Amino acid sequence: MTPSAPVPAYRRLSVEERRSQLLEAALSLFAHRAPEEVSLDDVAEAAGVSRPLVYRYFPGGKQQLYEAALRSAAEELQHCFDEPREGPSLPRLARVLDRYLTFVDQHDAGFSALLQGGSVVETSRTTAIVDGVRRAAAEHILSHLRVTEPGPRLRMTVRMWITAVEAASLIWLDEDKQPPADELRDWLVEQFVAVLSVTARRDPQTSALVETLLVEG
Numbered sequence: 001m002t003p004s005a006p007v008p009a010y011r012r013l014s015v016e017e018r019r020s021q022l023l024e025a026a027l028s029l030f031a032h033r034a035p036e037e038v039s040l041d042d043v044a045e046a047a048g049v050s051r052p053l054v055y056r057y058f059p060g061g062k063q064q065l066y067e068a069a070l071r072s073a074a075e076e077l078q079h080c081f082d083e084p085r086e087g088p089s090l091p092r093l094a095r096v097l098d099r100y101l102t103f104v105d106q107h108d109a110g111f112s113a114l115l116q117g118g119s120v121v122e123t124s125r126t127t128a129i130v131d132g133v134r135r136a137a138a139e140h141i142l143s144h145l146r147v148t149e150p151g152p153r154l155r156m157t158v159r160m161w162i163t164a165v166e167a168a169s170l171i172w173l174d175e176d177k178q179p180p181a182d183e184l185r186d187w188l189v190e191q192f193v194a195v196l197s198v199t200a201r202r203d204p205q206t207s208a209l210v211e212t213l214l215v216e217g
Contacts, residue, residue: 019057022047026069031112035066067125073111074133077103081140088216090189092144097165097185104169105181112173115166137162145209153203161192 013021025046029038040062044051058065080099083092104111115130138158142150150158165188172184179187193213200207 018049018053020072022049022054022057022065023069023072026065027073030066030069031108035062038062040065067129070126070129073107074129076107077111077133078136081137083140083144085143085146089145089213090193090216093141093192094185094189096140096144097188098181100165101169101172101181101185104173105177108173111169115170134159134162134166145213147205147209151203151205153199154206154209157195157199157206161195164188164191164195 022043026038026043029042029046040051040054043062043065044054047054054065055061058068077100080103081096083096085092138155141158141162142148142155147154168184168188172178193210196206196210196213200210
């Protein structure tokens with residue numbers, strides 16, 4: 001009689017490990033279905049745990065879990081903008097976009113869940129979480145451009161471009177991640193310079209910035 005394979009020893013997850021497991025399961029579900037269509041039973045089943053355990057970690061129910069999942073994805077996404085303030089600005093921006101698109105590629109469920117809107121469970125808090133990512137991204141980009149006191153036109157241009165990057169990323173996922181990420185990255189950098197150039201016609205601060213970027217190459 002062939003001896004049966006040993007059963008792996010059960011390992012109790014730490015509080016943080018269990019919480020991360022629940023958040024990952026929730027993000028995957030929220031990305032593919034409207035949040036109001038996802039129940040705590042669904043999250044429990046996806047995570048392989050009981051419903052009471054989900055409530056134990058998120059006593060506020062699905063709304064608390066949804067907000068925590070958004071915040072988790074938002075925090076991870078913000079790390080994509082961490083880049084040493086050294087060297088020419090555009091290559092640094094390209095490296096930031098490399099990390100951003102890698103995040104989108106590897107965490108498409110979380111990215112989609114972070115940016116989807118129009119849900120009935122959407123609140124001022126969930127809106128603030130998403131808007132916080134956009135504002136933090138704008139501040140990082142302006143810092144990479146060495147702009148400490150941006151005027152309204154420059155701030156608006158940067159934030160408009162961030163919105164375009166978000167839209168392009170979601171469409172990229174819908175298009176089976178085509179064109180390749182490196183081509184999309186280069187295209188987005190070129191678009192950034194293009195929109196800055198348009199603003200430069202009306203704004204001296206942006207005009208000086210564009211000249212600096214062109215000199216840097």
